[in-house]
Amino acid sequence: MGREVSESCVESLLTEIVSSYCNGFYADKPELAARRIEAIGFQVGHQLSERYTMDRPRFTDHLEAIKFICKDFWSEVFKKQIDNLKTNHRGTFVLQDNRFRWLSRMSVDPSIETLGSIQDPSAMAENKAAQAIGMHLYFPCGIIRGALSNLGIPCAVSADISNLPACSFVIRIKA
């Protein structure tokens, strides 16, 4: 029913947002850049949740809303469902996606490892790569937070990268 958008365009746009915020506007303040990217995601999630919950009854509890995010919302945005959902029943939920679409075509730049000087330990290069990937995850984190807060669930969302392209999102609901 809805209009569709080219997937490659969205991915390019995300890459471009991240690079212009991290290397352009806020090159020396990565934290501020992360906050800005998250805020964009928040607005996107806010609007998407309005649209995707149109034809369904209201949710009675948090778990139902989270399940909606895992199933319907995720399939609308990423064409697949969340692979694994864990919770401690105290307001923390872990959503694991074994093949997160926006990371599936991301690779660690080999030049960092091969061209890096000998003094430069590979751990540092890895760290740098992880940081770059982390920057790309602020946008989806914002989307989740925006969607949930529009559904009346204030929360904090963070992301963990275990090994590409798997990643997990941790949702902590504010009491």
Add this chain to the structure above:
Amino acid sequence: MIVCVAVVGHQNNPLYIQSFTEADDALKLHHIVHCSLDVVDERGLLSRHTVLVKFDSGVVLCGNKKKAAADGAVYSKLNNPKKSSPTLNETFLGLLYPTENYKVYGYLTNTKVKLILVTTDLDVRDADVRNFFRNFHAAYVDAVSNPFHVPGKKITSRTFAERVSTIVKSFGLSSGS
């Protein structure tokens, strides 16, 4: 005939309110919409009580049986009249309350946005109202998806206003004859 429609945000902040009468009674209609918000809140609360019942039954398992059971009894009592109706959490709330001259219908979205309809028709068909709200909701969703719309602020889009007045005009026409 529909005389007034309104969109009210989750903090009861008016997002869009429009009357469709020739007479100068906008204030009266706004007042009616305002009153209906309490009824919407009431119905929203009823559905929240079911959650409490669920939590209470969980507590029973952990101990403190007596108190939890007592609480559970209170809530389920509150709940019973509502449980009989199958439309527990439906977005469409139905007739909120009838006044002398008007009928007020409500619709509560998942995002706690309230859509209100005030009509002078006395025999309104449920299907027509549902249909109206579905179109109205779709128009609202399109309006707030505009990247230049600030969430929680009034909807100033002219396209939205035009679309709403089209929906209002076509109310009851499709299946009225």
